[in-house]
Amino acid sequence: MGIGEIILISLVKILLIISLLFLTVSYLTYFERKISAWVQNRIGPNRVGWKGLLQPFADVFKLMLKEDIVPEKADRIIHLLAPMIALFVAFSTFAVIPFGPEVHLFGYDIPLVVADVNMGVLFVLALTSLSVYGLTLAGWSSGSKYSLLGGIRSSAQMISYEISMGFSIGGVLLLSESLRPIAIVESQSGWMWNAIVQPIGFITFLVSAFAETNRLPFDLPEAEPELVGGFHTEYSSMKFAAFFLSEYANMIIASGLIVTLYLGGWQIPYIDLLGLPSGLVALLQVGAFIFKLVAILFFFLWVRWSLPRFRYDQLMNLGWKVMFPLSLINIIWVALLIMIFGL
Amino acid sequence: MLTEFGKVFAFILTAVMFVLIAVFAAKLIRPARPTKEKLTTYECGENPEGSPWVKFNIRFYVVALIFLIFDVEVVMLIPWALVYQDSGMLGFLVGAIFLILLGLGMAYEWRKGDLEWARPKITPLVLTKTEPPEEKQEKELNLGE
Numbered sequence: 001m002g003i004g005e006i007i008l009i010s011l012v013k014i015l016l017i018i019s020l021l022f023l024t025v026s027y028l029t030y031f032e033r034k035i036s037a038w039v040q041n042r043i044g045p046n047r048v049g050w051k052g053l054l055q056p057f058a059d060v061f062k063l064m065l066k067e068d069i070v071p072e073k074a075d076r077i078i079h080l081l082a083p084m085i086a087l088f089v090a091f092s093t094f095a096v097i098p099f100g101p102e103v104h105l106f107g108y109d110i111p112l113v114v115a116d117v118n119m120g121v122l123f124v125l126a127l128t129s130l131s132v133y134g135l136t137l138a139g140w141s142s143g144s145k146y147s148l149l150g151g152i153r154s155s156a157q158m159i160s161y162e163i164s165m166g167f168s169i170g171g172v173l174l175l176s177e178s179l180r181p182i183a184i185v186e187s188q189s190g191w192m193w194n195a196i197v198q199p200i201g202f203i204t205f206l207v208s209a210f211a212e213t214n215r216l217p218f219d220l221p222e223a224e225p226e227l228v229g230g231f232h233t234e235y236s237s238m239k240f241a242a243f244f245l246s247e248y249a250n251m252i253i254a255s256g257l258i259v260t261l262y263l264g265g266w267q268i269p270y271i272d273l274l275g276l277p278s279g280l281v282a283l284l285q286v287g288a289f290i291f292k293l294v295a296i297l298f299f300f301l302w303v304r305w306s307l308p309r310f311r312y313d314q315l316m317n318l319g320w321k322v323m324f325p326l327s328l329i330n331i332i333w334v335a336l337l338i339m340i341f342g343l
Numbered sequence: 344m345l346t347e348f349g350k351v352f353a354f355i356l357t358a359v360m361f362v363l364i365a366v367f368a369a370k371l372i373r374p375a376r377p378t379k380e381k382l383t384t385y386e387c388g389e390n391p392e393g394s395p396w397v398k399f400n401i402r403f404y405v406v407a408l409i410f411l412i413f414d415v416e417v418v419m420l421i422p423w424a425l426v427y428q429d430s431g432m433l434g435f436l437v438g439a440i441f442l443i444l445l446g447l448g449m450a451y452e453w454r455k456g457d458l459e460w461a462r463p464k465i466t467p468l469v470l471t472k473t474e475p476p477e478e479k480q481e482k483e484l485n486l487g488e
Contacts, residue, residue: 065372238369
């Protein structure tokens, strides 16, 4: 394979993934509204297009046509930078998440991941820590009390849960012996999914993922009754849309991570025993990845519309006194499993 | 040769481009008619009072400090996790000692009350009969003067 072809294939993959991500994010907002309507016995958006399917585009156009108001007291540059950081971080993380096995297409071997980096998990951890800056800077730069309080709350919440997230990932690394996402997926062959081998780690990671994406029951940063809009109180137009999109993009990233680290990635247990043609298997496996991703996303939406919000002290107590010790126990559990059974 | 990190870089560049387009493209079509009233800070319809950068609770700072310590320990743990399967009993002992130390640090923070969010009970020696102690009020934020 020549350099030109490699660059071409990479470019096609990059553009495909980013545009798919934008599309999924916009339709996720639609499904959020439809599912909330379903949970609350309403109809939901049904006017724009067939069954309201064009609603996301209407929303984007509405936001584009809104005036962009920067309050007098705001720090203009950081006020502009913060939503961009949030959105950029949310979109870059997907570079290392594998969504399928290596496929043979037009005579080339194409791995279905944008970049097969040997430290992919570290890359993900680094970028998700960066996303704290988006919210904190937004809160600080707006020049509003609500924004400041929301920004500080969100930073404290996100860093608290980042710890248990990191320790949960430690348990996964013990089994995979590699930071490559593809190796992590391959270490979960058959039914050796990490969600089954280390259920405690799976739960701590899941809860931390909810907290990191600021979804209910952990949406303290934008608790409407106390803080108006929280960190995005003073944002309007496309900057507000950037925060909105980044929240949904973060949900997709979190689901992708959960699937990759705990649910066996693209793998379908024992599918190679059926003797199907390899093209079909690859197709089924990509389908399995998408199915798992959508299932986790649905879980995110379902929880949001079923559970009430935590109080702030409950949130911090859960993070430090429950999730953190549990993730430590999980590491010891996995280490013992490896010692005893030599997994 | 385009390395894997080159691809990551290309992905990041594309993401940045998309973000810039998303944020700046709307500038061409949206109105911009700021007035003095529009540019004031939102404070439930009242005139904004005092500085927006209010004092906040010191506990947020303490949480950040604890985070810093434990996050470094996460980083220390990752190399151990990667070589654990080849290192046998010794590896287990090393990891166990590290985790026990970590757990001790955690227990210390817990005992010191740095993980308590609601205010610790302060019982003054001389109590005149006034209002009940205000520990229930969730005063996490001191709204300043």
